[in-house]
Every structure is written in structure tokens, then in C-alpha cells.
Amino acid sequence: xxxxxxxxxxxxxxxxxxxxxxxxxxxxxxxxxxxxxxxxxxxxxxxxxxxxxxxxxxxxxxxxxxxxxxxxxxxxxxxxxxxxxxxxxxxxxxxxxxxxxxxxxxxxxxxxxxxxxxxxxxxxxxxxxxxxxxxxxxxxxxxxxxxxxxxxxxxxxxxxxxxxxxxxxxxxxxxxxxxxxxxxxxxxxxxxxxxxxxxxxxxxxxxxxxxxxxxxxxxxxxxxxxxxxxxxxxxxxxxxxxxxxxxxxxxxxxxxxxxxxxxxxxxxxxxxxxxxxxxxxxxxxxxxxxxxxxxxxxxxxxxxxxxxxxxxxxxxxxxxxxxxx
Amino acid sequence: xxxxxxxxxxxxxxxxxxxxxxxxxxxxxxxxxxxxxxxxxxxxxxxxxxxxxxxxxxxxxxxxxxxxxxxxxxxxxxxxxxxxxxxxxxxxxxxxxxxxxxxxxxxxxxxxxxxxxxxxxxxxxxxxxxxxxxxxxxxxxxxxxxxxxxxxxxxxxxxxxxxxxxxxxxxxxxxxxxxxxxxxxxxxxxxxxxxxxxxxxxxxxxxxxxxxxxxxxxxxxxxxxxxxxxxxxxx
Amino acid sequence: xxxxxxxxxxxxxxxxxxxxxxxxxxxxxxxxxxxxxxxxxxxxxxxxxxxxxxxxxxxxxxxxxxxxxxxxxxxxxxxxxxxxxxxxxxxxxxxxxxxxxxxxxxxxxxxxxxxxxxxxxxxxxxxxxxxxxxxxxxxxxxxxxxxxxxxxxxxxxxxxxxxxxxxxxxxxxxxxxxxxxxxxxxxxxxxxxxxxxxxxxxxxxxxxxxxxxxxxxxxxxxxxxxxxxxxxxxxxxxxxxxxxxxxxxxxxxxxxxxxxxxxxxxxxxxxxxxxxxxxxxxxxxxxxxxxxxx
Numbered sequence: 001x002x003x004x005x006x007x008x009x010x011x012x013x014x015x016x017x018x019x020x021x022x023x024x025x026x027x028x029x030x031x032x033x034x035x036x037x038x039x040x041x042x043x044x045x046x047x048x049x050x051x052x053x054x055x056x057x058x059x060x061x062x063x064x065x066x067x068x069x070x071x072x073x074x075x076x077x078x079x080x081x082x083x084x085x086x087x088x089x090x091x092x093x094x095x096x097x098x099x100x101x102x103x104x105x106x107x108x109x110x111x112x113x114x115x116x117x118x119x120x121x122x123x124x125x126x127x128x129x130x131x132x133x134x135x136x137x138x139x140x141x142x143x144x145x146x147x148x149x150x151x152x153x154x155x156x157x158x159x160x161x162x163x164x165x166x167x168x169x170x171x172x173x174x175x176x177x178x179x180x181x182x183x184x185x186x187x188x189x190x191x192x193x194x195x196x197x198x199x200x201x202x203x204x205x206x207x208x209x210x211x212x213x214x215x216x217x218x219x220x221x222x223x224x225x226x227x228x229x230x231x232x233x234x235x236x237x238x239x240x241x242x243x244x245x246x247x248x249x250x251x252x253x254x255x256x257x258x259x260x261x262x263x264x265x266x267x268x269x270x271x272x273x274x275x276x277x278x279x280x281x282x283x284x285x286x287x288x289x290x291x292x293x294x295x296x297x298x299x300x301x302x303x304x305x306x307x308x309x310x311x312x313x314x315x316x317x318x319x320x321x322x323x324x325x
Numbered sequence: 326x327x328x329x330x331x332x333x334x335x336x337x338x339x340x341x342x343x344x345x346x347x348x349x350x351x352x353x354x355x356x357x358x359x360x361x362x363x364x365x366x367x368x369x370x371x372x373x374x375x376x377x378x379x380x381x382x383x384x385x386x387x388x389x390x391x392x393x394x395x396x397x398x399x400x401x402x403x404x405x406x407x408x409x410x411x412x413x414x415x416x417x418x419x420x421x422x423x424x425x426x427x428x429x430x431x432x433x434x435x436x437x438x439x440x441x442x443x444x445x446x447x448x449x450x451x452x453x454x455x456x457x458x459x460x461x462x463x464x465x466x467x468x469x470x471x472x473x474x475x476x477x478x479x480x481x482x483x484x485x486x487x488x489x490x491x492x493x494x495x496x497x498x499x500x501x502x503x504x505x506x507x508x509x510x511x512x513x514x515x516x517x518x519x520x521x522x523x524x525x526x527x528x529x530x531x532x533x534x535x536x537x538x539x540x541x542x543x544x545x546x547x548x549x550x551x552x553x554x555x556x557x558x559x560x
Numbered sequence: 561x562x563x564x565x566x567x568x569x570x571x572x573x574x575x576x577x578x579x580x581x582x583x584x585x586x587x588x589x590x591x592x593x594x595x596x597x598x599x600x601x602x603x604x605x606x607x608x609x610x611x612x613x614x615x616x617x618x619x620x621x622x623x624x625x626x627x628x629x630x631x632x633x634x635x636x637x638x639x640x641x642x643x644x645x646x647x648x649x650x651x652x653x654x655x656x657x658x659x660x661x662x663x664x665x666x667x668x669x670x671x672x673x674x675x676x677x678x679x680x681x682x683x684x685x686x687x688x689x690x691x692x693x694x695x696x697x698x699x700x701x702x703x704x705x706x707x708x709x710x711x712x713x714x715x716x717x718x719x720x721x722x723x724x725x726x727x728x729x730x731x732x733x734x735x736x737x738x739x740x741x742x743x744x745x746x747x748x749x750x751x752x753x754x755x756x757x758x759x760x761x762x763x764x765x766x767x768x769x770x771x772x773x774x775x776x777x778x779x780x781x782x783x784x785x786x787x788x789x790x791x792x793x794x795x796x797x798x799x800x801x802x803x804x805x806x807x808x809x810x811x812x813x814x815x816x817x818x819x820x821x822x823x824x825x826x827x828x829x830x831x832x833x834x835x836x837x838x839x840x841x842x843x844x845x846x847x848x849x850x851x852x853x854x
Binding site (some may be wrong): 008301 | 609657838
């Protein structure tokens, strides 16, 4: 019981900070941090896959696209309210992840990376081609639709009047925190151990009775569902989707985020999400050129592999270990 | 007889596991020396220490000069190490395997050398383009020996040449090794599970136990010592 | 019939470009077990260097071509020694992430140095067509096929008939045993990276005249190269060449004759090839089944 005490207190403190934050910052900042929450959801999912089972995916941008488009289509063509599209997007994307997970079973390491890379690159072209469904190259515009909460008039929640950005912030962070807890519950105990066993040695896991097929596919489905939720929130946030909203760069960025966060630990993920959101802005301060963020991402990724193969979480872990002595 | 190879207090480890705990031995020039002992005693590790394919400390000298700089340097200095499992380049053909044996030698005499080596293993002449992985175990062992000879080594190190081979084939291989030693003065350090056949060929031997030299002496002494035979050599 | 032949030849030309880059990928994978995600960006960078030499410094095409190849070789060796080698002891995942980092770094660097403008690049070959047997073939296409063919032939000679080539092959398949015969395996791997960079540069320089020069020059071609390498067998150089040519011709023909696909879906078709091959026979046409030792 004592082991839970410190993390629970920390988590409670986090919730308080998150809830109170918008009162102290501008509307614009709140929006930026809403995006942090969105990336956090995606990273939590990707972490289940990459950190826990050791499978590399360069395709989670594509899963976000599925979630985003599901939400957009449901809202624009079927009049579903934005909030209700989120679990639907999760289901659809989770199913897609599950379907992909089945053939993906046969692929290991590099080949999986290659296959997911292929999917992420193909997605925009496929979205463009099936115009009737997806609105083709011009995408789907959600701005001003009544299904989008708070887009026309401020939303009233619990007696508070929320502007669009603030409402967005609270929506995203609520979803993020709930996702965090859900993942935590999933990963402790048997499932988490099984997933880690798959990462450390597939053959060993198999011979100790862990059904590889089940856990690898599960990991894919879960991480896809999370990406779908993130995509859904993304569509709501940007009020617009088109094939270029979720490019291959996004998939790579998510991988960078999960690597920097520290493969395998939930602790660094918030740091990773902050990194993903703010890095392009910091990079712009170093150089105005559009190429600057990519250079910075690349350098950081390479340096992280040299200096901190376990990412930020590894660093924190080592610091904590030193403190305990 | 001066020592071609000397090991002084050599230690070696695989990660946290210490495999050699201070081994000292000598291989006189022009002689065959055997390293014997049970599985896990450190025999293979001793050879690996010489070719520096394992982390080691202690002094190792070849012809009075210290051996350093990794396996490539050892090969250049004239050490031909035929590892456990023969080390055949299975995807390359027989001729290419032989050419690789001559890698450290400058000049383009490879074809002439292949002729020289084929004198010891006549079947090689006909099988030049055969993929080495399709050779039988005995043929691969002979190919490995031939490959080692291509570099005109000062020291030939053989790791368990009898492994997985039929007795008849093993006897043939040791016969060739003895002849190479007798006719060309080739110095040989051989690690063997089969103590009997090794002692027949060698002039002296070291018996390892748990990473240290337990018994050493001339082959004749060890052969005649029943106690040693029974407790260390299994016969 | 004439139309069909034209499509085939032009497909062979694109295929030759895919094959070159695929060969680069295979070289590196054979030697180090790594897929170099940055291969395309390295090629783009080389192509920009060639462009700078000819446009900003007024060099003639072929001297610039050769110098670019030399610089690319050095670059490939450098990348291996500095960025890859220190990470080789870790998991393959680590090295792959480094190559992704390189991809980002080089892509950004190209934009930083030369800006993202799309540029037209002059071709070394005349843009006319030549008449063979009553059918008009583009000299550009024939030239591309010729250059790629010559490159592959030279490489083949290197690997089959020289001591260095033999050492590189040995280092790729049995690094431990290669060390024992005195081969400096790490340097052989660096040479492999250098040669791969040269192949990439050739692919880039051949592609630029038709596809225009911009930072994303090689992005799509990298995907086609992946498809070709996977199709042919990711450890098989022959597979890379055959796969590349087959893919080039196949995509061209499908694009021309199958309406549903048209020009837009060529990329997804290639990706479908990747997925199908990986699921059905991961070792590709010329590859061997991988046995996992317990």
C-alpha cells in the first residue's frame, strides 16, 4: 500500500495543477497546452506498443488520421456531437489496429517499422483518392457546425463560462488523465508483465506460455485506439481535417516523443508531449528557416541515443535511484 | 627449444563470468601442444585469449613480442585461429574461403598458394566453386585447416577439431596435423575434448580445470599417469 | 505495341533509379542488419551538392558528378564511423532511431542551406528521342538505364573479383570469422556505407532532371526502393536490381493501363507490395528463410 501512496499524491497534485492552470495563463497558452494533452494521449498509446512490447511503429500518424476522420465524418455528415465521437473514434481505430495487428504478428522489429512507415506514407494518398467519403483533397471543415461545442458561443460548464480554447483544454486534459489511468490499470499486473516479456525476448515469452499472438495484437489495438482518440481530439481542436493534417512527419515526431520520454515508462510521457508541442517553436527561435525544427529534432534524436538510451525517464530513474541511497 | 607462444597469468571474462583465472603456458617452436580438460574448463577461452576475441588481461607473447590489437593484429602477426565449429564462410565457395585465408599476406600469389595447400587436400582442386556450407563436417574441417595454411602462419590454433566428426575422419585430420608439424615444422596449439587422440599427437599438454592449469607435462608423462588419466582425462 | 514498349523502357528507367537506391539499402542491411531510413535524404543531400557545383560554381556536369560521388562516399563512411558505429553494440532499434534522426537532420539541413524552393535541374542527356525500330525512345531514359547498369556492373566486379570485395562480403556474412583471418570488419562496414551513399547519390542525380529538385526529392523514391528491396529480398543484391526494375515497369504499366490507379495511387500500390510481401514471404523472391535460433 505504501508503494502507491507517493505516486497517488503526486497524481492528485498533477490533477489540481492541470485544473487550475488556465486561470493563470492566456487563452492562447491554454490552447497550446490542450495540444500537449492530445499528444500525451497518442504517446501513452505508442508507449504501450513501443516501450512495453518493443515493437516500433512509424505509422501512428495514420491511426490518428483514422480517428480524426471518423470524428469529422460523424460530426459533419451524421450530426453526432463532438464528445460522443471520441469513444466511437477509439472503437473504429482500435478495430483497425487489431486488424493490422494480425498480419503484423509475422513481422519483427525492422520489418514492422517498414510496414508501418509504408502505411503512414500511403494514408494521405488514400484519403485523397476516396473523395466521396473523405472530402478528398479539401477535407472536412468543422468550424461553425453546431455539433462542435463552444465554437459559436461560449460553453457553460458547472457555472463557468468557457471560451472555445478553455473548453478544449479541459476536454483534452480530462481525456488525457483518464487515458493515463486506464493505461496504468492495464499495465500493472499480468498484462504488463506479459507485454514486457514480449519486449525482452519473444522466444522466451513464448516458451513460458505467454500467447504472443494475443499480446502483440492487443498492444496494437490498444495503441491504435489511443491514437484514434488523439486524432479525434485533434480534429475537434483544429476544427478541420484534410489529407495533409496527418503527414508522415507526425508519425516520426510521435516516435521521437516516445523515445525522448523514455521507452517503457509512463513518467516521461508528459515531458515527451511538451517536447512534441513546443519544439518547433523553440527551433524557430534558433533559426527562422523552415528546416530548423527538423534539424533540431534530428540532432536531439541522435544525441538521445548516444547519451540517454533510456530517454528522459531513464535519467529521472537514475536520479531517483541515487537519492534513495 | 625457445617458446613461440607464452601466456603469463592470463585472465579472461565473459561479462560478469570469469572464465580464465590466471593461466600460464608455453608453446615451444615447432611442437604440438594440447590443452585438455572438461567442458567449461576454459580451453576454448584460452585460444580466444590469444586471438583476443575475448576480453583478457595478463601477458601474451608471440616470438617474444606482446600480442595486442585485437584479432586482426593477431592474424597479421601470424596466428591462425581455427575456431570451434570451423569458422567456415558457408555462403562463399571453397576457393573464396581459401583466398580469405591469405588475406593478411601481401602480393598476389593466392593461386600459387592454393596449389601448395591443395597438395595436402587434393579434393580441393575439384571442388573450387562449391558452396562451403554444402561440404560435409570433415571436409569443412579440412577446408578450415587449408584456409589457415594459406596465411603461412607461425602458430596454428585448433579448437576442438574432433567435434561432431566420425572417428575415422578425426584420425585423418590429426594425421595431417602431425605431418604438417613433422614436414613443415608448423607449431600447433590444439584444444581437445578427446584427450587420447590429442596426447598421441602432442609433445606436451596442459590440463585445465575451472579456468586454471591443474596439471601439465610431457604427453608421455600424462599418458602414463593413471590417476591423471582417470580424474582429468576420462580414460 | 509501340506505346507499350515506350512504357516499358520508361518504366525500366524509373526502375533503374529504384534499383540503385534499393541496392544501397540491401548493401547496408546485409552488412549491418539495419535499414537505413536516411538513405533517401543522404541521396537528396548529394544531389543538392551536385547542383550547387554545376549551378553556383559553373562546373561541367560529369566532373561535378564524379566529385559528388567522392564526397558522398566520404560522407557515407563518416556517417557510419561517427553516428552508427557507437550505437552498434545496442539494439537494432537504437540504430534505426539514429537513422531516423539522420533523416530529419538531413532533410532540415537541406532546407536550411538551400531553401525549400523547387528547382529545375539540367539533364546530362539530351532531351530528344531516338528512333529504334520505328518507336521513339527518350534518350534520357536510355541514358539513365545505361548509367545504372554500368554502376551495378562495376560494383559486381568489385565484389566478385577483388580482394577488398571478398573481404567486404565476408565481413557482412561472418564478421567474427572474418576478424580471425585479419579482416578489419568495422572498416569494411564503413566502406559498405560509403558505397551505399554513392549508389544513393547516383539515384538522386538520375532522378532530379525529371522529378525536379526540392528537399523531398527522394522521399517517394525511398518508398519505391523499400518496396523493391523487400520484393527482391532485403539481403539480396540481385533481388534489389530485379525488384527495382520489375517495380518500375510494373507501376508504369499499371499506372498507364489501369484507370482506377492512375497517377495518384502508384505510391499506395508500392506500399501494398511491401505489405503483401512482408506478410506472405518476408524474405522476398531471392531471399532465404530466416531461422531464429533459440
